[in-house]
Amino acid sequence: MLVTVLGFYGGYPYKGIGTSGYLLQNDGKNMLIDCGSGVLNALSNYMQPTDLDAVILSHYHHDHTADVGVLQYNWLAAKKESPLPIYGHTQDFVNFAQLTEPNATKGIAYNDYEPTEIGTLKFEFLRTVHPVPAYAMRITDKTGKVIVYTADTTYFDGLVDFSKDADLLIADTNFPEDVTGRKWHLNTKEAGTLAKDANVKRLMISHLPQTVDVETMLSQTQKYAEQIPVVNAFQGLEMEI
Template identity: 40%
Template sequence: MKITVIGYWGGYPGPDGATSAYLLEEEDVKVLLDCGSGAVSKLQKYIETADLDALILTHYHHDHVADVGVLQYSRVVDMNLERSTRPLKIYGHTGDPEGFQRLGKEPYAIAEAYDPAGVLTIGPFTFTFQETSHPAVCYAIKVESSVSGKSFVYTGDTTYNKKLVPLMKGSELLIAEASFYDGQEAEKYGHMTSSEAARLAAAGEVEKLLLSHLPHFGEHKDLVTEAEKHFSGEVALAYEGLENEIK
């Protein structure tokens, strides 16, 4: 299973960047987790839009869904040019009915509701969910490969929340938001600091922590230094094009 970082900024994209978006690939199946601002432009460096099988969304804040409409248009073009015969499946939750309704553009993009208490299967991937602590209804996602049996967890947006720990058990990687530096008031805004992300990774006993949803201030390398004080595994910063292979 390969995970490629497409966008990693929080709030809005930095110059020539994109906000939250992560590409999963296994056995020719390609799934995008979140589709923030600038994501579709960046995605095309790695795959053709016509080859994308599905999009799964954690929640409907703009920095996670801003390019959903753009992705819908890409499938309109791809199907009309006969580069694809399949509508794009876009999966979201119904905790925000208006947000969910915007996901579909039939017959080119089909909105599908995932059951947060159930399991979603797409090709070799299984997805399970846990609600986070955030102003908008948001779900962390665990992704497991039936090929390798390996898994990783993506927090979406959240404050420090111990309810996420059981979801993380047995996973090799945690992609965690780190919107603030140690000591700042992250909880007030529904987010985590670097040290809180690290404490979550330590409690979940993962092997590697990837810090993402990064702030537009400070020195990002300090996020790693702060996280390493609370987590003994590998800590890395997300950047566009970063690949994580889980075998």
């Protein structure tokens, strides 16, 4: 599996860099995980967006879905024979319905009680703790390699089991360690500790804040991740799993 970061800011784009979007390529298939603001623009540097085989959305907050509408226009204009599948949860029927655009895209439901096969990958989902329904993803390829994406979430114990022994953990790390208490994202201490407790091979911190310098976020996370290597998401970062 090859992951390319197309956008990594939490909440809103900043200085030409978009919000959450990750291109996942495996076995000749091109998949997009989340489709935030600026992601379609970034994707077009790598391929025609009409070369996508699937989109998988963690939840319906704008910083994860802002470019879905323009992606649908792109597919409409291309007059492709079959629609682009967009996978989403059905805990919000209004937003799920919008994943289907006639002659462009088709919404497909996933759930957290059975895996979803997309290409040759197995996607498992776990409901996170967030103001709206959101789902973390555990993605396993046919060789057994695993990527876990936390999506947006506050810390909860279930994340450790769900992330266990992953080859790559992509963690929503929106706050420095001194931001504690009630919040809807992980801080650096929680992301680093999660990586260590789950014994993952590598951690990528993402959904980063615009207002805290990345070196601080990285060094704080590394302190708690101990021996687990930590990288910060940046535009164009490619990780081969």
